[in-house]
Amino acid sequence: MCLALPCKVVAIDGENCTIDVSGMKKDISLALLDDVAIGDYVIVHVGYALTKLDPEEAEKTLALFAEMGEQALLEAAHEVH
């Protein structure tokens, strides 16, 4: 089961963007999504932003992953690569 870690978009460059994943910066593709802006949260899988999240929902989900501990955050972050 691929965990859905919300990632914050911190920069956009055309069809690509930079996200913040647990403090690490990653470049991913925005090809699957429209209307993404800096500050939005997205769910990412193998280099693609899959879905855009409501910010409140994203914060709740991040808090949930934090409850599961560092291992869960690392696993979810790994899927982003």
Next chain:
Amino acid sequence: MDQGGVQLTVDWSGGQIVAARVECRRPKAAHLLEGRSVAEVEALAPRLFSLCGHAQGAAAKLATAAARGEDGAALAEQLCRGVAREAIGEHLWRLLLDWPPLSGGMQEKETFLRWRKHLLSLKTPQEEALFARELLQWLPSLAEFPCPERAVAAPAQLLPWRDADAWTAIGVDSVFAEAPMLGGQPAETGPLARQAADPEVVALLADHRRVAARVAARRADLRFLAQALLDPSLLLGWLGAAPVSAGIGLARVETARGLLLHLTQVKDDRVEAYVIVAPTEWNFHPRGAFVGEIVGSLAATRDAAAMLARRLALALDPCVSCELVVEAVGEHENA
């Protein structure tokens, strides 16, 4: 393995893959659902998982309904279309984005994006029916992939179709979830198990071309799912739930990757225990389909061994990223 996921290691002796190991090490996300109210669990389950959120959400609702002694038939009917749409999207991802680069081709990104955006825009059964007809018309034009590999070892059993009631007798718990087996043996779940009676799949299996059979099964699954959007009664067996005992319910949901089981124990509207058995744990069992099939494969070079392992892993479709290590053994140790 500190980052979790699935690690595949194959030992290559110079001409052949002689051994393989699989290690699945992932956090127990199901435990996050314990101690919460039923409403919280039903809201959280689809949010925790990025690829199969619909299926996870449906399984959570069905399992808790069964734990409370409710009949889940109407609920399953209500949830089945979302599960089918999600599975269609996953199959298209594999066939248009993941398979071409491992078959000497290029990703069909534009085609995938067109289908995905159409899929996500569907709001009504009429729109779904239109989408399904277009998909059925387009599927024969989908590029074929060369899959010449022939399995040399006896295959893992294909997971038979069992309804939720039958799964209640298996003893699903957190230990079972880590390395599930049926009848004491590993089993393969997913499109091949579901579409094993498809004539093209039957012919490929008879020819020991199991990777090709899995690709053909995925296409057959896609055809079935498109037809099911036109006639959702076909999908009713895909989702189901049954009580295990007082306060404990089990749900089964078919996903693109295979069987998903949820088991939950509910007391006073609070979830006391939660177990999720995901398809990846069946197919990447330490003695499962990957290990059983890759060992004995002929590979003239280390790169060829890596490609065979990557293609078999993709055919078995893990839901997390796979790390592959090819270890040269014997006189090729320093190759």
